[in-house]
Amino acid sequence: MDFYLGLAQVIGIHTLLGLSAWCVLHTGQVSIAQGGFFAIGAYVAGMLTSMWGWPLGLALLAGAILSGIVAVAVGFPALRIKGLMLVVATTAFAEIVRLVFFNLTWRVQTPAGLVGPDGSLGFGGIRYFPGNGWSMLEISFLIWFLVAFVMLFLGWLDRSRVGTLWRAVGEDELAAQSAGINLTAAKVSAFGVGGCIAGLAGGVFAHYATHIEHNNFGILLATFAIAYPIIGGLSSLAGTLLAVIFIQGILLEGLRFLGDWRSLLFGALIVVVMLVRPSGFLRRSLGESFGRTKHA
């Protein structure tokens, strides 16, 4: 049972990461920066609970808010660039964040000894969950509560005016601008919300793994982040969840019996999925599938 709960936790964390990328992709921006916000959330939340004994909720919130602020700061210059240039710029940003944490050494004396990020040696001892006796079930509930909250929030956002603005900007920027939509507000808000969610995901990840280091937050993680909404289908939130379950649950854990071939098939299967279904698993949002039409 614990194994499945552990798997559920990983799927939850990755779903949050995928949802953060969904926000940004929705406005037509391909951003590899989600890994950077994930890292910021992870380090900030991890440091707050293990070095200064903050309660988990406040630490996660602080991590999310800080990531959101950085995301807004990144979102403004990102307005000027589109397409491949944005991909490269956000990749560069994510690498800078990773390198900053690679160089970060800040340890404090706690009752448990010297704790804190130690440059390339990593940041261990984030034992909030086991140290405070959280059971696997409780941790899974927390993570999935957060996932549900974020999905409901994004679903509400999608159906509100903000969502319409995002979709308009995502479909055709020129037309949106001609219709009087404030491009800046739409793009920067998408970046900000995406950054917050990624920071939240990162904070949870740090507590799940108990030890983080800069190598955890490389380009590959950011690529996974955008893979989930793309494979899941951009018009649907549930699609992202489905894609995470597919990749983490089925491809990574389910194919264990294949041994060495699992990693080989991983990349190949992604290619196959894109060939068979280029617009993602779910083409319409869940609401639409159940008969409700999208409001204009």
Next chain:
Amino acid sequence: MDFLYFLDLSQSIIDGVLFGAIYSLIGIGFTLIFGVMHKINLSYAAASIGAAYLSLLVVSAVPAPLVYVAAAMMGGLLGWLVYLICFRFLPLDNPLASLMSTVGMLLAIEELISHVTRGMPLNFPALFASTNIELGPYFIRGDLLFVFVLGCIAMVALMQLLKRTRLGLATRAVAQQPVAAQLCGMSVNATNASTFVIAGLLGGTAGAMAGAAIGVLSPLMTLPLTVKGLVVTVIGGLGSIPGAIVAGLIVGGVENLFQFLRGVSERDIYVMLMLFVFLVFRPGGLFAAPGGRD
């Protein structure tokens, strides 16, 4: 600051610029594909290293220069395969799907290399490995100079190809107006495929050069080359081949310069910051591409 310090500083820059020729070759490949298809092929650097690995199949039978030719040809073949698998059958108006597809390809190639070689770094034949040209107090590595010259030849050859041949004409036509080109009887698929093959030839050469410059091949090389290649493409200007060459040399030189000044832990931060500076002050890149559809 004494004479030795400045000597080392300038030698660093020279070494970096020569090494940057490899980045230039990769950048040309990225920019060529983007210029023609307006899509990114993230698996390009991985395919280039893969081509270098494939050329090792003949290393015991042929002399070193032919190994490089083999790498180039394998690169062309891999390029065509990537086109077939990741681009040919995907709808043109869905850039995200082909992006993801190339990501999958990147993972698959890297994993295949690790699987076949069991992660062991493999020896790669180096041309002019022990040649060191002395220019006053400076040492210029013969093999890096060779790569540099090769890159220049590649650029010239590519420019000639694009400007003087029918294939080049078709490539430019398809890049600017695919529908009109089709109406003129050009096959969009065949042209795009040949673009990938040409980019692949360059990539295979780049992979072989990278392997020769370090002396060993390892799957660890794919990701950094991908990132550097993308940075070079953007700084040089999307779709501009001279831009990619110049940008590659600049990135190589700056990288080594910052490493000398600030050490290896902070080096890449400065390279990325330089990218941001370019994006803010010159978003079109060094040589903004001549009008296209964008």
Next chain:
Amino acid sequence: MTRGQQLVGATLAATIALTFSSAAFAQEKTFKIYGFGAKSGVVGIFGQQSEVAMQAAAAMINKTGGVTLGDGSKAKLVVEYLDDRCTAEEGINALRRIAAQNDAVVAIGPTCSNVAEPVFGVLQKKVGDASDSGLQFPLYTDVAAKGGLAAMSQWAFRNVPSEANMYKSIFEWVKSTRPDLQSFWGGVEKDFAHSNATFNVIKTQAGNTGLQVLGQSEWLLNDINFSNQVREMKRANADLVAISAHPFTTCGVLKEMARQNVKPKMLIGLTSSSSMETLQGCAAQAEGLIIPTSFAPVTDEARNAAAAVQALNPKYNMDLHNAAAFENIFTLKELIEKQKIMGRPDTVQADRQKMRDGLAAMKQTTGLLGKVGRTDDREAIKPFLFVQAKGGNWTVAHTPAQ
């Protein structure tokens, strides 16, 4: 449904079915020892070699009748090895998956130090601490060697060489046999935790024996240009150069040193690089490189073990990493018998506790090169020797008094 949807649906259904299928029932009584580590990816060779070594050891034990369980019955040892791809998440997943099996009493692994830290972190820190909800499962590590990790949890035990001891010994040997070497220059792979941590040890020990530490060159794990670093090395012109890096960058640096004509009087390397990979990549340039290691085929047991691995699968050999995995299987077999482990599904948690207590109580284990001591920190004090790269092979340079 379109053909594409049918295909995807069928694949999904098939994989889901296979995911949840249970293991086949064995004909005779078996006792499973699990392992986990990196079996694919760039460092996949470590996990693959560990698995083969564990299987070779198990085969040897089974040939003499297998292991005797707590109820007196005999069982054959079976090895199952999971791949964690050297990432923290998969390492934790793999461990949880193993812990969820009701035939899992102990596991050998992981191979990557950056997986060991998070994995040890999710274990219960102190035995009997009811407020700690960490996993209660004993681990006996074979490869992950970054210093001091077993201290993280009372359920974590390691059989890896102590790099502090080995490098202290090698520098003392250098001081006594080569008093002409006065100065030291280091090279370190800065972004890999293990290389970085070991380098700190190397530098300290070098300084302690009186070598003048002139400085160090740094590079990253997948760097491809070492001209700056080697030029610094050349300028310093130190007598002894120590390189704390894995085979890929070690070879890159050695080749650059050859190019720039940098020839220190002595070259010392990182323990992990005393394997075939370094010689595959740059045997010519590595000539003379001395590395302290915990395995070489110098005793009968070591030679037999190496032969057993080659016989099982000629693609693999025995090196210091999977020698530990081999030793672990034998140690665990003794513990199963000593602690009277029952090996039944209903005794699983009790068996794990007994195994942990048994591992903690060990004062000494039998290694392939001699007796291996145990520390209070649940680490090992392994016999070691110094090997040198000569003509494309690792030969023994010196066997220090232990």
